[in-house]
Amino acid sequence: MMVEMFWTTVAALLTLAIFSFLYEDNPFYKIAEHIYVGSSAAFMFIYVLYFDLWPKLWTPFFSKLFHGNLSGITSSQWWLIIPTILSVMMLTRLLGHVAPQAMWISRWPIAFTVGVGSGLGITGTLQGILVPQINATFLPLWTSSILHTFNNWIIVFGTLTTLAYFYFSVEHKGVLGGMARAGIVFIMVGFGASFGYTVMARVSLLIGRVYFLVHNWLHLV
Amino acid sequence: MNTFWIRVQQMDRRILYIVLALGVLVPILARWKMDIHPSPEVKKAYDFIEAQPEGSTFLISIDYDAASMPEVQPMLHAILRHIFRKNDRVLMIAHWPLGVPLGQLALEEEARRAGKVYGKDYAFLGFRPGLAAVIVNMGKDFRSAFSEDYKGTPLDSLPVARGIRNYDQIAAVIGLEAGSVGDAWVQYAQARYGVHVILGSTAVVAPDYYPYLQANQIVALIGGLKGAADYERLVGYVGTASTGMTTQSVVHLLLIGFILLGNLAYALGRRQS
Numbered sequence: 001m002m003v004e005m006f007w008t009t010v011a012a013l014l015t016l017a018i019f020s021f022l023y024e025d026n027p028f029y030k031i032a033e034h035i036y037v038g039s040s041a042a043f044m045f046i047y048v049l050y051f052d053l054w055p056k057l058w059t060p061f062f063s064k065l066f067h068g069n070l071s072g073i074t075s076s077q078w079w080l081i082i083p084t085i086l087s088v089m090m091l092t093r094l095l096g097h098v099a100p101q102a103m104w105i106s107r108w109p110i111a112f113t114v115g116v117g118s119g120l121g122i123t124g125t126l127q128g129i130l131v132p133q134i135n136a137t138f139l140p141l142w143t144s145s146i147l148h149t150f151n152n153w154i155i156v157f158g159t160l161t162t163l164a165y166f167y168f169s170v171e172h173k174g175v176l177g178g179m180a181r182a183g184i185v186f187i188m189v190g191f192g193a194s195f196g197y198t199v200m201a202r203v204s205l206l207i208g209r210v211y212f213l214v215h216n217w218l219h220l221v
Numbered sequence: 222m223n224t225f226w227i228r229v230q231q232m233d234r235r236i237l238y239i240v241l242a243l244g245v246l247v248p249i250l251a252r253w254k255m256d257i258h259p260s261p262e263v264k265k266a267y268d269f270i271e272a273q274p275e276g277s278t279f280l281i282s283i284d285y286d287a288a289s290m291p292e293v294q295p296m297l298h299a300i301l302r303h304i305f306r307k308n309d310r311v312l313m314i315a316h317w318p319l320g321v322p323l324g325q326l327a328l329e330e331e332a333r334r335a336g337k338v339y340g341k342d343y344a345f346l347g348f349r350p351g352l353a354a355v356i357v358n359m360g361k362d363f364r365s366a367f368s369e370d371y372k373g374t375p376l377d378s379l380p381v382a383r384g385i386r387n388y389d390q391i392a393a394v395i396g397l398e399a400g401s402v403g404d405a406w407v408q409y410a411q412a413r414y415g416v417h418v419i420l421g422s423t424a425v426v427a428p429d430y431y432p433y434l435q436a437n438q439i440v441a442l443i444g445g446l447k448g449a450a451d452y453e454r455l456v457g458y459v460g461t462a463s464t465g466m467t468t469q470s471v472v473h474l475l476l477i478g479f480i481l482l483g484n485l486a487y488a489l490g491r492r493q494s
Contacts (some may be wrong), residue, residue, distance in 0.1 A: 024239050040319060047318035051348040055369060108448020120353045128408030128438070136436030155435070194428045197445065201292060201424035203245075203472045204446040206223070207465040210245045221249060 012217040018155050057084065086112060158186040229486040239481060244475045248468040255467045259451035262434055266419045266441030267455040269393065270303055278310045278349065278385065282406070283398035286319035289423045293397050295449040296421040296461035297327045298478060301458045305335035309392070310344040310381050316355070316402045318348045321371075340379040347371030353405050360414040361387050388416035393440065398422040403430055407438050421448065457482035 017032035023193045025155040061080045064072045093106040139152040164176055165183030172180045213218040243406045257268070266350045270279070279298070285293045304311055313328055315321045325345055332343055346367040358366040363385050369375050376382040384390055394416055396406045403420045411418045417440050420430050424445030443452055446469055449462035 007455055009225070025236060030258060044318045047321060047348050048350060051318070053370065055373065116354070117360075120357070124353065124405070124408035124412070128412035129404075132436050132438050136432070149255055160254065190428070197424040197428050197475060198465065200447070200469065200473070203469055203476075204424065204465065205288070205448070206241075206290045207245055207249075207468045207472075208461075209240075210468075211249055211291075211461060214249055221252060 008217050012213055015213060019209075056080075157182075162186050223489075224491050226486045229482055230490055232330055239473060241475060244472045245468050248471050249464070253467045254472060255453040255469075257450050257463055257466060259455050260448070262442045262444070263448050263451035264441075264455065265292070266300075266421075266443055267303065267452065269417070269440045270307070271301075271308065272310070273307075273392045275308050276310065278312060278381070278390060280388075280391045280394045281324070282315050282394065282396045283313065283315040283320040283324035284324070284396055284402035284437045285423070286317050287307065287323065287398055289399035290323060291461070291465070292423045292446050292449060293421060294323060294327060295397060295446070295460050296443050296452060297324065298331060298395055298460060299449065299452040299456050299458075299462075300421070301327060302335070302458070303333035303452075305331055305337055305342070305386055305454075312346060312382060312391075313343070314346045314351055314387065315348040317399070318350075321348050325371075340374070341381055344370050344376075344379050344381045346376075346382075352402065353409050355403055356409040357413065360416075361412060363387055389412045391416055393417040393419050395419045395421065398426055398430075400426065401429075403433075407433050419443070 014032045014035065017028040021029040032105070057080055060077050061073060061084075064077075089105045090109040091106075092102050092151055093100050110118055137156055141149065141152055141156065143149045143152065161179045161183035163183070164179035165172075165187065167176070167180075170176060211221075239467055281297070283297075299309065311328065313324050315324055328343060332339070332428045337343055347370065349366060355366045360423065363382075364376060367376065370379060370382075376385070388394070388410060394406055394410055396403050396418065398420055399422070403422060403426065406418050406420070418438070419431070419441045420439050421443035422430055422445070424447075427444030427448070430439065430442050430444075434442045443449065446462050446465050450466040451462075453460040453463045
């Protein structure tokens with residue numbers, strides 16, 4: 001109980017230290033900021049080590065290798081040598097001050113990562129965004145429901161005019177100019193909705209922290 | 222120009238912070254309450270989970286961290302409470318390492334409340350880096366991405382995960398998002414393997430996910446504190462999201478007032494100059 005109270009108080013004081021930035025920059029804010037950055041980085045390092053390197057690389061492969069249990073390593077586990085070598089190659093980026101001439105070695109794993117990322121990204125974007133989203137704009141413009149018809153018109157008209165705004169190969173004059181101007185209206189409505197949601201999100205975070213202070217720490221509610 | 226409008230234009234921003242702080246504190250301390258009417262996109266999530274046969278398995282992905290906790294954590298609690306009440310099962314994973322303890326805390330709390338047993342009714346599989354590769358691999362062979370839980374227990378030793386081979390055995394993926402992982406769930410899990418996806422997100426990213434909802438690529442969208450409060454209302458309890466919504470409304474009114482006041486002062490000043 002006392003331990004929980006202690007750590008709740010620490011969290012509350014750090015919250016207040018961060019809030020103090022609203023008045024002006026000060027040492028309390030800086031301390032809280034540095035604690036946050038440092039602990040987040042350490043936390044991430046530990047989790048990658050514990051949830052990835054240890055169970056996926058050390059236990060199935062290196063542990064057996066170092067104990068001489070080569071027969072215990074399956075054929076698929078031998079493949080782990082390749083990502084291990086790529087990882088070591090990536091670490092040559094850290095040699096910038098010591099041996100900058102070795103840094104080029106890191107380009108190989110970077111190229112591999114970019115290749116995998118592009119492959120997944122291109123197929124994912126086509127299959128998961130472009131085709132389904134185009135498909136979702138093929139809507140009936142006349143339905144039995146007026147509201148439904150109105151919504152469909154907005155979606156179809158909004159998509160076409162927004163696309164027209166981003167068509168820069170021809171000067172925005174005449175019909176294209178009119179469509180582009182209508183497109184701006186839809187884009188602005190989109191920005192407005194995003195901004196409204198962002199405000200709501202930030203206010204929610206403030207409410208969360210204030211509720212923590214008055215409920216968990218001060219027990220006022 | 223009237224001195225009042227000059228003062229408005231030159232007002233110290235810290236006065237606005239004090240007014241906002243009061244706007245947050247007073248409704249919380251006075252325990253103001255307001256009615257919550259669940260939105261259709263949140264109700265879809267509730268209805269979908271409700272319609273699944275008893276014993277279905279849901280995969281919950283923790284894709285947020287402490288910075289989004291006030292919005293997304295109440296969603297997680299409400300969803301877990303709903304799933305456990307229905308005697309369904311939960312597998313939890315994390316794509317954000319800093320979200321791991323948050324997911325674990327909520328899972329253990331709700332499981333304890335519902336009297337559920339680790340390994341039989343729920344399991345926590347932990348974090349794996351790799352995002353898209355992890356999601357794709359789970360669709361091919363679940364064990365190639367997660368062969369054991371976070372304690373190192375093999376999945377085949379856990380009754381809750383024994384029959385899970387890929388997404389075919391998952392009733393729905395429930396992604397709780399503070400960034401772009403939700404896009405990856407849609408692109409790689411839904412589009413490639415056809416699994417049902419429900420997204421719960423912070424309000425900041427919710428507008429990015431509405432096109433997926435309109436295109437029926439996701440089953441439902443639970444957006445921001447309002448979405449969390451809606452889900453709490455549907456599950457039938459008053460949690461931190463419902464409590465926060467009254468405050469949220471008060472602060473929004475204050476902000477609208479500030480915007481109107483600021484613009485009025487600016488417009489009057491411009492007309493005079």
